[in-house]
């Protein structure tokens with residue numbers, strides 16, 4: 185097979201950019217044998233070309249002048265691996281409008297500005313691929329967009345943030361939140377400023393992208409209800425263990441009667457559920473749909489080389505399908521409404537600190553029953569002069585549960601109520617026709 189020389193450029197040459205060049209260089213022969221193309225890095229945009237770098241590129245590759253990439257007609261494929269929304273967004277728009285294919289690892293950019301980016305790609309007649317923006321090495325976007333194009337995926341459950349999963353796993357082993365986060369930073373699983381990871385924003389951006397591709401309707405970051413793990417304390421971990429569960433930061437995207445519902449929250453996950461077995465910095469995404477029942481993908485969700493492997497796979501896919509087919513289209517071809525937040529349903533867990541006197545339990549059950557919330561499991565143990573009640577409900581509306589917790593908080597017998605957490609126990613197998 186005759187080999188085709190393909191000059192490519194990078195926006196950014198940091199952790200991911202340098203790893204892309206390293207992989208392109210070390211695996212050049214393998215890539216050529218597999219694809220028939222010799223992918224060669226010719227330009228990389230950086231802020232400071234004099235900076236000392238891990239895997240320095242050949243002389244002349246680094247530039248601070250974006251026009252050297254945008255105006256070079258020999259460069260048809262560019263990978264954006266610089267991060268941030270500005271100026272990365274403007275650069276990507278220029279490249280797409282100028283007829284260059286773009287591959288990006290930038291989840292915040294795709295989640296915040298997806299609509300205009302895909303419009304620009306369609307104007308330019310080029311592809312915008314973004315595999316590396318969600319779960320790095322796990323090929324979930326390609327599976328959703330290409331392999332599952334006719335499978336009507338209606339539920340996506342994921343552990344899509346490695347930092348928080350590592351912290352929660354360490355807390356299970358006995359560490360406090362602060363100790364676990366410090367360990368994550370020491371081992372390179374958390375940034376010096378881990379805010380976006382621990383507050384759920386990073387996972388929310390990934391779930392917005394996954395929901396958009398799964399449901400073919402634009403889901404922006406503003407459409408995702410999210411919270412993080414900063415309020416989880418060892419008491420929550422111990423309570424989960426007593427119920428044979430673990431705590432995970434779970435992203436859940438569902439289609440409910442033609443409306444989408446996307447949220448990221450710390451959840452109690454049954455130890456028998458596949459997501460409970462995802463430990464350390466690993467990620468997993470579970471896809472459920474009419475034609476596929478259930479597919480779970482699991483693997484490393486971050487890291488320079490892992491992310492670079494997805495960037496290069498996207499480049500190879502672009503090169504192999506340039507100018508042809510549906511991949512130039514925006515995955516979001518319809519507009520579905522968002523499910524009102526209070527109408528979202530799930531089984532929930534919460535904890536109450538109550539006075540240990542006759543009738544207290546009956547009052548609690550009565551407040552819940554008045555809002556059509558039924559109790560699936562109840563654990564009670566002595567807590568000083570009072571009692572701690574651990575309540576797991578059957579499927580309940582978020583709005584009804586919020587009301588119930590306000591009413592419970594006003595009861596004289598109830599001293600305190602914990603924040604409710606969704607419970608992930610069943611896999612919806614009956615609904616998928618397995619029961």
Ligand SMILES: NC(=O)c1ccc[n+]([C@@H]2O[C@H](COP(=O)([O-])OP(=O)(O)OC[C@H]3O[C@@H](n4cnc5c(N)ncnc54)[C@H](OP(=O)(O)O)[C@@H]3O)[C@@H](O)[C@H]2O)c1
Pocket residue numbers: 195196197198199200201229230231232233235264265266267268270271289290291316317320485486487488491
């Ligand atoms: N690292 C991971 O594990 C991982 C995983 C998945 C996705 N991602 C995503 O991949 C992207 C890159 O991450 P990274 O870890 O490689 O970041 P990084 O190490 O901070 O590298 C960023 C690169 O972009 C360049 N850059 C930044 N702003 C620039 C500007 N205004 N003009 C010109 N160049 C600019 C920097 O130039 P200088 O070198 O001169 O400073 C640097 O080379 C981000 O979107 C990130 O979310 C990363």
